Amino acid sequence: xxxxxxxxxxxxxxxxxxxxxxxxxxxxxxxxxxxxxxxxxxxxxxxxxxxxxxxxxxxxxxxxxxxxxxxxxxxxxxxxxxxxxxxxxxxxxxxxxxxxxxxxxxxxxxxxxxxxxxxxxxxxxxxxxxxxxxxxxxxxxxxxxxxxxxxxxxxxxxxxxxxxxxxxxxxxxxxxxxxxxxxxxxxxxxxxxxxxxxxxxxxxxxxxxxxxxxxxxxxxxxxxxxxxxxxxxxxxxxxxxxxxxxxxxxxxxxxxxxxxxxxxxx
Numbered sequence: 001x002x003x004x005x006x007x008x009x010x011x012x013x014x015x016x017x018x019x020x021x022x023x024x025x026x027x028x029x030x031x032x033x034x035x036x037x038x039x040x041x042x043x044x045x046x047x048x049x050x051x052x053x054x055x056x057x058x059x060x061x062x063x064x065x066x067x068x069x070x071x072x073x074x075x076x077x078x079x080x081x082x083x084x085x086x087x088x089x090x091x092x093x094x095x096x097x098x099x100x101x102x103x104x105x106x107x108x109x110x111x112x113x114x115x116x117x118x119x120x121x122x123x124x125x126x127x128x129x130x131x132x133x134x135x136x137x138x139x140x141x142x143x144x145x146x147x148x149x150x151x152x153x154x155x156x157x158x159x160x161x162x163x164x165x166x167x168x169x170x171x172x173x174x175x176x177x178x179x180x181x182x183x184x185x186x187x188x189x190x191x192x193x194x195x196x197x198x199x200x201x202x203x204x205x206x207x208x209x210x211x212x213x214x215x216x217x218x219x220x221x222x223x224x225x226x227x228x229x230x231x232x233x234x235x236x237x238x239x240x241x242x243x244x245x246x247x248x249x250x251x252x253x254x255x256x257x258x259x260x261x262x263x264x265x266x
Contacts, residue, residue, distance in 0.1 A: 004204035007212050011221020020229040022178060024204050029189050029197035030180065033139055036148050039175060040168040043135055043148055046082045046095065047128025048155025050118055065126055067152070070100070073121050081184035082158075083107070083209055088178060088227040089169055091162040092214050093153075096184060105185060109214035111159045127155045140193035161214075178227055181205040 001009055003025025036043040049068040068080040077100040085092045095114060098105035108114040118125055131152040139146045164172060180199045185208075191197045206212075206220075215223070 005207075006204035007207040008215075008217045008220035008224065010217040011219075014218060014221075017225060017229065020225050022202075022224055022228050024202055026202065027189070028201040028203070029191070030199040030201055031191065031195050031197050032199075033137055033146050033148075034197075035180070035199050036135070036150075037146055039171040039177075041086065041091065041164070041172075042162065042168070043150040044093065044158070045150065045152050046093070046155065046158045047131065047152040048126045048158065049080050049095065049128070050097070050114070050123050051126045053122060053124045065128065067126075067128055068095075071123070073123070076100075083184055084182045085206065085209065085211055085214070086164075086172070086177065086180040087206075087211075087215065087220070088223045089164050089172060089231070091164065092211070093158050094209070094214065095158075096209075098185070105210075107210035107213060109159065109211070111156050113213065114155075114159075125155055128152065130154055130157070140195040173232060176232055178202055178224060178232070179206065181209060183209055 001012065002021060002023050006024070030039075032043070035041045045067070047067050050071060051065075051069075052071050068082060070077060070079050072078070079098050079100055081096045081098070083094050083096050085094075092109060094107050094109040096105045096107050097117075106117075108117065115125055117123075129152075133150055133152070134147050135150040136145055136147050138144075180201045181203075182198050183200070183205060186198075186200065186205065188196050188198045211220075
């Protein structure tokens with residue numbers, strides 16, 4: 001692991017193969033159009049979320065509902081947002097709950113964990129309904145409107161990990177992506193023509209998203225090693241840049257005893 005530090009680095013304590021290198025010292029980032037159109041990652045959003053029981057009654061599915069709305073917990077305002085992580089060819093989707101005005105966010109990566117939290121705080125879950133539609137975005141680079149299919153997933157389906165297959169998996173491998181994260185709290189860099197790039201690629205971002213609740217450190221470390229060492233294509237050998245002047249002279253035919261002169265014939 002080269003560059004930064006993330007939660008799964010702890011897996012190195014169980015041994016490591018130094019012939020496999022995972023580089024994390026860059027600032028590579030991609031746009032939604034890059035991920036959903038060029039690579040073919042499925043575009044999904046969460047149709048459900050936490051709700052207050054006193055607002056929706058014992059059956060929170062009743063009434064008009066807007067996904068991931070803000071709510072009060074013990075008299076304190078909290079905001080809900082969705083996040084996604086593409087990890088070694090599998091897409092994980094979670095929910096982030098953060099106190100308005102500051103404080104460490106709490107992440108949920110399973111439906112069971114969110115349901116348990118709701119029960120402990122007198123809340124309920126609104127599952128939401130599946131809906132298929134079309135997203136429209138303006139590509140600053142292409143200078144045109146780009147359309148692609150998108151799906152709103154019920155809360156229970158939102159948390160199901162999705163293993164990529166077919167063209168999407170091939171595109172991820174071809175792009176050399178091990179990890180891509182979309183954290184709603186992360187600062188979004190800008191690319192060409194001020195295009196937003198919310199997907200951080202191969203950067204130490206998963207600790208901040210509490211991704212250990214989805215994949216434990218040891219398993220994550222092993223999966224990265226297998227992905228980088230066995231799935232991604234090996235990088236081509238780099239060109240050796242000779243900087244030692246003595247070596248440069250020798251490669252040019254210089255003999256340190258006779259200079260460039262040939263020895264006398266015998």
